[in-house]
Amino acid sequence: MNEAVRLKFICHLGYGDSLPKEDDLVGNIPVFGSNGPYATTSEKNTGVPSIVVGRKGPYGKLNWAQEGCFASDTTFFIDKELTNASLRWLYWALQTLKLDEGSQEAAVPGLNRDSVYEQRVLLPVDDHQQIIADYLDRETAHIDALLAEKERMLALLEEKRATLISHAVIQGLNPTVAIKHSGASWFDTIPKNWSVERLKWVITSVLSGVSVNASDQPVDGSAFGVLKTSAVFGGRFFPEENKSVWKKEFERLSCPVTCDTIIMSRMNTPALVGESGYVDCDYPNLFLPDRLWKISFDKERIHVPFMALLLSSKEARQALSSMATGTSPSMKNLAIEEMLSLLVPIPPLQEQIVIHQKLVVYEKRVILLREELLKSCLLLKERRTALITAAVTEQISTEEMSL
Numbered sequence: 001m002n003e004a005v006r007l008k009f010i011c012h013l014g015y016g017d018s019l020p021k022e023d024d025l026v027g028n029i030p031v032f033g034s035n036g037p038y039a040t041t042s043e044k045n046t047g048v049p050s051i052v053v054g055r056k057g058p059y060g061k062l063n064w065a066q067e068g069c070f071a072s073d074t075t076f077f078i079d080k081e082l083t084n085a086s087l088r089w090l091y092w093a094l095q096t097l098k099l100d101e102g103s104q105e106a107a108v109p110g111l112n113r114d115s116v117y118e119q120r121v122l123l124p125v126d127d128h129q130q131i132i133a134d135y136l137d138r139e140t141a142h143i144d145a146l147l148a149e150k151e152r153m154l155a156l157l158e159e160k161r162a163t164l165i166s167h168a169v170i171q172g173l174n175p176t177v178a179i180k181h182s183g184a185s186w187f188d189t190i191p192k193n194w195s196v197e198r199l200k201w202v203i204t205s206v207l208s209g210v211s212v213n214a215s216d217q218p219v220d221g222s223a224f225g226v227l228k229t230s231a232v233f234g235g236r237f238f239p240e241e242n243k244s245v246w247k248k249e250f251e252r253l254s255c256p257v258t259c260d261t262i263i264m265s266r267m268n269t270p271a272l273v274g275e276s277g278y279v280d281c282d283y284p285n286l287f288l289p290d291r292l293w294k295i296s297f298d299k300e301r302i303h304v305p306f307m308a309l310l311l312s313s314k315e316a317r318q319a320l321s322s323m324a325t326g327t328s329p330s331m332k333n334l335a336i337e338e339m340l341s342l343l344v345p346i347p348p349l350q351e352q353i354v355i356h357q358k359l360v361v362y363e364k365r366v367i368l369l370r371e372e373l374l375k376s377c378l379l380l381k382e383r384r385t386a387l388i389t390a391a392v393t394e395q396i397s398t399e400e401m402s403l
Helices: 088-094 113-117 124-172 247-252 306-310 315-321 336-341 347-391 398-402
Strands: 004-006 029-033 035-039 050-053 061-066 075-079 120-122 180-182 189-191 193-199 203-208 223-225 242-246 261-264 276-279 281-286 291-298 341-344
Touching: 004 261, 029 050, 029 061, 029 075, 050 347, 088 124, 088 347, 124 189, 124 306, 124 315, 124 398, 189 291, 203 336, 261 306, 276 306, 306 315, 306 341, 306 347, 315 336
Parallel strands: 223 281
Antiparallel strands: 004 120, 029 035, 050 061, 050 075, 180 189, 193 341, 203 291, 223 242, 261 276, 261 291
8 A cells, every 4th residue: 555645745736827918818728717717818827738726716626728728816736847746647636635625714715725735645656646547537538428428318308398398388289279370579379279468468466575685594494584586497486595684674575475476587697587486385484675576467367387387488588588688798687568568378277277287297207307317417426436536545456447
């Protein structure tokens, strides 16, 4: 068994540099931050290849730059000038240290270089380092390929789900039914017995709350909370996405979350403005902020769960997003008049109920498939981590790795 050696005797962590001026951000050299490459420039500040380690923000994350890179000032880097060990072996060895699980810098989360230097790894002789690196390159490539396939299947499953929901809420369930032109811009045809109406003709009220001071922690028990904009997504409502309201602000709270309504984001990023979710029960201790609407509908004409599926369909989402305005590229606002003017397809009430019931059954099957795929991905990731640890800590012999 080889000796466990402190990292300070194996490598040196070089500091990245400040990002070049905007005028210099040309060329094909990747600029690495703690999360990986995010820009390009014309000059490298590392050797070829190099390891980039997140120092600030998502600290401890490891990236491999095969052709070298420009390491930004939020990172450390290691290249051949900063270690006598095999660089590729060191890349794998560092992954066993879980550098992202602790920080010595309380004010700004980050990775403390001196603390890293005190970490220990088993240091094999030079030829064994190369054997370990080659083995892990081979074996993790197989696992990564399987993971990529599972993730592709997850994406296809979500795409199929979105397509089926869109077709059902816009075209119905009967493929042989007579159709007619809709007169709307975001859907062409609908079944002949459906109507096309503006949302304002089937909505009974649109309410919003107020902005209040709150902590970043969700409510505990029956305490008062205000929703985050992340509380709605893809037609679903996530009540746990809330913030605990300061006691002195209780009197200012308005618009509690109530059953059989749709909550919609009126102000958000371009990709998320207009997102909505269906509320299936009362939450008397949760309240809306001013950036969310609570929308109630005429129950004699609208089955609200059906409308939630319709408004969360990819076509309706695109239509709502296109209505949003604002000078900021990162934040858009959906005016209430625009939302209310949206033309939507309205099936007979009983047909809305049937469509929703059929989609609920389908959604349960999708959830089971998604859970199976996610579990498979988790097992592959756990296997990958265990394999790296076993190889680096010599639980697998170099003879076995050489086979």
